[in-house]
Amino acid sequence: MTDRPGTTSRRAFMRAGLAASVALPAAVSAARGQGAPDPLITEVQDWARYSGEGVDATPYGLPIRFESDVIRRNVSWLTADTISSINFTPIHQLDGTITPAGCAFERHHSGAIELAKPDYRLMINGLVDRELVFTYEDLERFPRTQGVYFCECAANSGMEWAGAQLNGSQFTHGMIHNMEYVGVSLKTLLAEAGVRPEGKWIFVEGADASSNGRSIPIEKAMDDVMVAFKANGEALRMEHGYPARLVVPGWEGNLWVKWLRRIEVTAGPVESREETSKYTDTLANGISRKWTWVMDAKSVVTAPSPQVGITHGPGPLVITGLAWSGRGAITRVDVSVDGGRNWTTARLAQPGVPKAMTRFYLDHVWDGEEMLLQSRAVDETGYVQPTKNALREIRGENSVYHNNGIQTWWIKKDGSAENVEVS
Amino acid sequence: MSKSRKAAALLIALAAGPVSAQAPAPAEDAPAAVRPLGLGRPALPEEVAAWNMDVSPDGTGLPEGSGDVMTGEEIYLEHCAACHGDFAEGLDNWPSLAGGEGTLDREDPEKTIGSYWPHLSTVWDYVHHSMPFGNARILTPDEVYAITAYLLYSNDLVEEDFVLSKDNFTQVRLPNAQGFIEDDRPQTEYPVFSVEPCMENCKDSVEITMHASVLDVTPGGEDAGAAEDAPAQAGID
Structure with missing residues (x-):
């Protein structure tokens, strides 16, 4: 590989690219001049002379090596080890709304397991007319449904409850x-088993050692929950529950049981570890909310942000971010550059999709002064994303989960950014 | 429906077996199908018994068996103490299982079985199903009863001669059993946060009140190593 024509000269290419990027900050005025001819234009480049790779070089491709920093990252102090842990989607470097599976965050309670389709079994038992076992092949024979949904860990932004802590939208908002998804409606599977009238809940669990059992009311189970086996057109990745996972639109990610192996129809909630000792929200008076399944409307400016400062100096600047709501579609996103004194309604790249991410843009002209960047989502119910202080007034500071407060990035004159809180 | 689509539907119906052959669902209505298609097979009683392990607060799902505190301590020291500490106090970032009484309304509450968990069934269920970490489901029901008894003892909730069994299980009440309410956001938050927001001159002034750089715990930063003292938990363990 290293001896191929073109490779040695990649260094020259990198140098040229570097020079170009260094030259950019000077080119801030609208009428930019070029002192000397650009060799990238005037000289024939290797990639314009020699052949590139053939179609057999990469049967299944990864991003080009120049994008090797667009990766999931772990916050090592969060957890005792990486087996029962979480990592973060690099939302600061992505655009559009679909998250590539290869960098979509992972959360495991006993590690990601390798479960082959021939070894896969899904059981429905409990308060049903027929207790059934399905193979993976069986799942593919049921009528299919499709939908785009966000999956957000309830602990997303959880480290920020007591104050600004992590520098980067990947770390503050990347548990999403x-x-x-393509799969089978859960109601279709439940109909196959025949839910008895006394069945008011389901208990779902995975095939991994943690099993991560969770209880879900039958109304939600019969509404939009699905058993998915494809994501972004391909089979689920191992780390996302291959070969089948639960998709629980709009509800906290812990309910989206991976490697789904069993659905039990029950009369009441099981009150498992993940719905009592965890994923409950302690208020200032020591009383805790349980069954806080819904993810409320939330947004964040993904760029510029601490990991992706402004490198081009004053002038045209794309301010962009993501917004989502577990209670419906995003209808509006407002952006403030002055810490919430004044707001401008941003442009939605596409109309909001219920329980899915929406991309917003504010086409701004930066004057080179400091900014306190915020975004504020509004969903179809009329709910307006609150400030962190508004949440604290109601919940206190001992909550961990469901922090959907407004995020502030302090953009400095040099274009770098920091996670701050403002009055 | 064209001829070819009819033929396709027929083929699908035949492939699906006798049940769906009786009631073929038109492709257009497929996602709304509520009639059984005859897919899957009956779960055998042995199979249901093997996987249907969950235990509910009323004791549903508990198998026969019993275990005492002292036996539980031995098993605990062998299988659990390496992470959770000899006295269930928790080591490093691994969860503490005892202590923390009276901390729920203070800053950084310590949430343990004794201080937070509402139901003993959750302890039994989780230990039986998911522990020991990295070697799950090796404990017999008697061993799980014993460990559960020891965890009650570690939380000063029973005496050292206590024996936990299926028969007395539901008589044990954990201190924080009444400490939970159902999600009340629809009443306490949604009305407050569903008001048309201010767009101009919403505040007199804006001051920065907190900097993330003060803590400097972001991975990949120059001083990321300074994050040894985990500043705030996020409920991830």
């Missing part, structure tokens, strides 16, 4: 991904 948004994919297009």
